[in-house]
Amino acid sequence: SAVISQKPSRDICQRGTSLTIQCQVDSQVTMMFWYRQQPGQSLTLIATANQGSEATYESGFVIDKFPISRPNLTFSTLTVSNMSPEDSSIYLCSVGDSSSETQYFGPGTRLLVL
């Protein structure tokens, strides 16, 4: 499986600020996804990061709050904008290949908003 890294691994931020999370994969992958895992909860898909086009957002998530970039097949960023304490979560990048049918997760970014 691909090796996935995320930066930063954790951060503490002030409300009203923004944080950009990076996801880097060591090989080209077809599909990249961003998930959120709130404390004690399961994973919720935020959006599918599409290479060369706008991300596809799930219900309840909007581009203004979670802008996503995917400039190539190995890299994506998720920005959490105008943060509030409710945004305190683990943000996870996952990758999949259309031929493998499976998804693998990066180590996650643990965000605390004060």
Next chain:
Amino acid sequence: QKEVEQNSGPLSVPEGAIASLNCTYSDRVSQSFFWYRQYSGKSPELIMSIYSNGDKEDGRFTAQLNKASQYVSLLIRDSQPSDSATYLCAVRAGGTSYGKLTFGQGTILTVHP
């Protein structure tokens, strides 16, 4: 009704016993089914995938799928304390939602010596 629902936990079993984790899903066009293990403070790790009705075995793990009943389960034989984790059931839809995974709420498993 939740799209993917797992049996309520936490589940506690003695070392050496069989742990049984269950999951039901609501979308009949679901294509693929996965079990992830998540240790505290870590990201989910894929342990099993299953696509066809029946059983699939991998070491101490057996996944069972029954599409007619919209049910998937994971059996862990000879449970070890190192199996203590949260187990997440995930379902991948077909059609236009290709690739998207929907997760259950997770079942916390504790294996005690």
